[in-house]
Amino acid sequence: MKAKVQVVLCKCCTEMPALLDMEKLAKAASDSENVLSVLAVDAVCDGKQLAQVVNNVKDKELDRAVVLACHKKDISPALLKAYKRAGVSEYMVEIVNIREEVVLPHRDEPHRAQAKAETKLKAALARARLLAPLERQSELMRTRNVVVIGAGVSGQAAAREAAKSGAHTILLEKTGKSLKAPGVIMPNSTLVGCGGYGGNFKLIIKAGEKIEELETAAVVIATGGGWTHLKGPLAKAVKDAIPLYRLHEQVQAGVLPKGPIVIVDTPDPAGKTLRVQDFAWDDTLETAMELKKKHPEAELWVVFQEMRAFGLSELAYKEAAEMGIKFVRYDKAGPPKIDPKNPTSMAVKDFAHGELLNVKFGTLVFASIPANPDNEGIADALRIPMTAEGGIRRGSMQRWPVTTPRPGVFVCGSALFPKPHEVAEREGEAAGSMAGGFVKPGTIEFGGVVAEVEQEKCSACLTCVRTCPYEAPFIGKAGKAEIRIQGCQGCGMCVGICPSKAIELHHYTDEQVTAETRTLLGGDF
Amino acid sequence: MTERKPRIVAFCCERHGMDAAVLSARSGRQYDASVRLVQVPCTGRVDGIHILQALEDGADAVFVFGCLEKNCYYDTGSIEGRKRVGYVKQMLSEVGIEKERVEMFNAASTNAWAFPEAVGKMVEVAKKLGPIGGGERQ
Numbered sequence: 001m002k003a004k005v006q007v008v009l010c011k012c013c014t015e016m017p018a019l020l021d022m023e024k025l026a027k028a029a030s031d032s033e034n035v036l037s038v039l040a041v042d043a044v045c046d047g048k049q050l051a052q053v054v055n056n057v058k059d060k061e062l063d064r065a066v067v068l069a070c071h072k073k074d075i076s077p078a079l080l081k082a083y084k085r086a087g088v089s090e091y092m093v094e095i096v097n098i099r100e101e102v103v104l105p106h107r108d109e110p111h112r113a114q115a116k117a118e119t120k121l122k123a124a125l126a127r128a129r130l131l132a133p134l135e136r137q138s139e140l141m142r143t144r145n146v147v148v149i150g151a152g153v154s155g156q157a158a159a160r161e162a163a164k165s166g167a168h169t170i171l172l173e174k175t176g177k178s179l180k181a182p183g184v185i186m187p188n189s190t191l192v193g194c195g196g197y198g199g200n201f202k203l204i205i206k207a208g209e210k211i212e213e214l215e216t217a218a219v220v221i222a223t224g225g226g227w228t229h230l231k232g233p234l235a236k237a238v239k240d241a242i243p244l245y246r247l248h249e250q251v252q253a254g255v256l257p258k259g260p261i262v263i264v265d266t267p268d269p270a271g272k273t274l275r276v277q278d279f280a281w282d283d284t285l286e287t288a289m290e291l292k293k294k295h296p297e298a299e300l301w302v303v304f305q306e307m308r309a310f311g312l313s314e315l316a317y318k319e320a321a322e323m324g325i326k327f328v329r330y331d332k333a334g335p336p337k338i339d340p341k342n343p344t345s346m347a348v349k350d351f352a353h354g355e356l357l358n359v360k361f362g363t364l365v366f367a368s369i370p371a372n373p374d375n376e377g378i379a380d381a382l383r384i385p386m387t388a389e390g391g392i393r394r395g396s397m398q399r400w401p402v403t404t405p406r407p408g409v410f411v412c413g414s415a416l417f418p419k420p421h422e423v424a425e426r427e428g429e430a431a432g433s434m435a436g437g438f439v440k441p442g443t444i445e446f447g448g449v450v451a452e453v454e455q456e457k458c459s460a461c462l463t464c465v466r467t468c469p470y471e472a473p474f475i476g477k478a479g480k481a482e483i484r485i486q487g488c489q490g491c492g493m494c495v496g497i498c499p500s501k502a503i504e505l506h507h508y509t510d511e512q513v514t515a516e517t518r519t520l521l522g523g524d525f
Numbered sequence: 526m527t528e529r530k531p532r533i534v535a536f537c538c539e540r541h542g543m544d545a546a547v548l549s550a551r552s553g554r555q556y557d558a559s560v561r562l563v564q565v566p567c568t569g570r571v572d573g574i575h576i577l578q579a580l581e582d583g584a585d586a587v588f589v590f591g592c593l594e595k596n597c598y599y600d601t602g603s604i605e606g607r608k609r610v611g612y613v614k615q616m617l618s619e620v621g622i623e624k625e626r627v628e629m630f631n632a633a634s635t636n637a638w639a640f641p642e643a644v645g646k647m648v649e650v651a652k653k654l655g656p657i658g659g660g661e662r663q
Contacts, residue, residue, distance in 0.1 A: 104550035491570065492567055492597075495570060514575065517582065518578075
């Protein structure tokens with residue numbers, strides 16, 4: 001079938017004609033093969049003109065379009081919706097960013113810019129001819145369940161928020177303690193396995209001695225920190241030591257713990273099981289200074305191996321020393337020791353002076369909390385990545401702070417890294433409402449830009465299975481790789497790496513990419 | 526005869542890479558017009574064959590522009606991209622083509638300076654080395 005292309009030239013109000021010869025561009029477009037209609041509009045983002053463009057497509061029964069406008073992300077939602085209503089698939093519209101790629105960065109060279117714009121138009125046409133209509137599919141969620149792993153502070157907050165969106169919440173609690181939270185609480189239960197994909201998970205849960213299967217739409221991980229699992233000689237010697245956040249809470253509440261107070265960086269000074277965590281140092285200085293300001297008579301020691309006070313925190317370090325907080329630096333060769341028989345005195349060798357100090361203390365505070373050891377099993381079951389510290393890794397620091405790379409799996413609280421109660425609660429609420437929003441529509445959409453395996457070429461080498469961060473490829477019954485399209489995010493990593501070239505990414509096929517590159521290189525500018 | 530203009534192909538990821546390039550334009554930065562930007566969903570999608578084909582079709586230099594490695598939209602995509610570029614570099618040096626012609630750059634979406642800087646570097650390389658095979662391919 002011959003492609004019937006519509007070319008839309010958006011003037012972007014006055015920006016494009018200021019540099020480019022729009023008539024020449026329109027002529028270049030209408031002279032090209034397959035182009036049946038060329039339309040110049042003032043601004044395609046204007047509703048009326050968009051309607052005009054779309055009506056033109058409908059009247060002339062065109063099947064694809066090339067739009068010369070601005071950044072894809074800015075105009076695509078409205079534009080693609082309008083084209084879809086007119087019967088043109090959203091995957092048959094090629095948007096060329098003329099404004100940000102040609103007009104704005106090449107203001108001083110109008111001739112080269114003109115040539116570049118024409119070449120870009122030709123390249124887009126070359127690509128448009130090769131485009132194929134793709135279909136998105138949807139599937140009903142079998143349940144509206146949201147499973148929250150861990151019924152601590154953040155887990156309960158997540159359940160509360162998820163319940164607001166009409167989800168059925170199920171809380172898995174490792175211990176048998178009684179709780180009050182919306183939804184079903186399963187005591188003494190842990191997650192051991194997981195199948196399926198976001199929207200239709202099949203979890204395998206160990207409840208007591210029994211193994212149960214549970215279908216769910218979304219999972220929230222709220223395992224919390226591993227404070228109860230502190231390992232190391234100091235933690236063993238002092239049973240009533242507290243974490244830094246608890247000291248912070250006490251200071252906020254106006255309670256002065258039994259002094260003298262010693263803040264030490266880690267319960268395992270030899271550094272075998274724990275790493276000194278970066279974040280704790282600013283908090284240590286802050287809390288210590290706050291305590292000292294409220295109770296100037298309190299005796300405060302900070303024992304550390306490495307002070308990582310970043311940037312302006314360095315000033316706080318200095319201020320804290322001036323306030324009378326005593327800092328002791330130790331070396332790995334002479335770590336602090338506490339005799340278990342006398343858990344009120346710490347022997348530490350000062351690195352600067354080489355002297356052995358005996359610090360008497362009433363309260364021992366640890367500035368770092370290890371990650372929960374349960375995380376490993378859960379991450380293994382759900383197949384999600386972990387951080388080097390043993391926490392669950394979030395999808396993206398800025399955009400998805402409570403989401404894992406796997407769709408439908410959310411994470412909050414100290415499962416990411418240790419944090420105070422209030423922050424954990426807020427994060428729990430965020431993760432809960434994300435999970436609720438995920439479950440609310442009752443359907444999952446997938447497809448479109450996804451990878452597909454050409455079975456004859458596949459040599460079942462497992463490269464794609466290992467590469468994909470979303471666990472989409474798997475070896476099917478025929479002994480060849482297949483892509484679980486519900487999990488595919490359309491990045492094309494497996495396509496680029498496949499040694500047999502058996503995988504193809506729809507909408508970005510090798511042919512399309514090469515055709516575009518070749519046409520672009522054909523232009524002289 | 527006018528001076529020969531370099532031909533540079535940029536494979537740019539649709540996420541942070543493209544955002545950085547758009548931001549650089551919007552903040553008024555100017556760069557050489559000889560760059561040909563090709564959008565791919567992720568730098569992990571870039572195949573060795575794309576880069577080699579571009580060089581064969583007349584590109585003087587090719588660069589791949591993607592997210593920062595620890596902040597990639599697709600988790601490990603830009604790491605895969607870097608591996609791919611390294612692989613092509615090795616192949617080029619085997620056949621006797623300067624491996625500097627292919628390079629990988631990373632940027633966060635807010636790094637407006639990154640794209641013009643990458644273009645500048647590659648234009649310099651293309652001008653220094655000239656067309657592949659000494660110009661008879663023109």
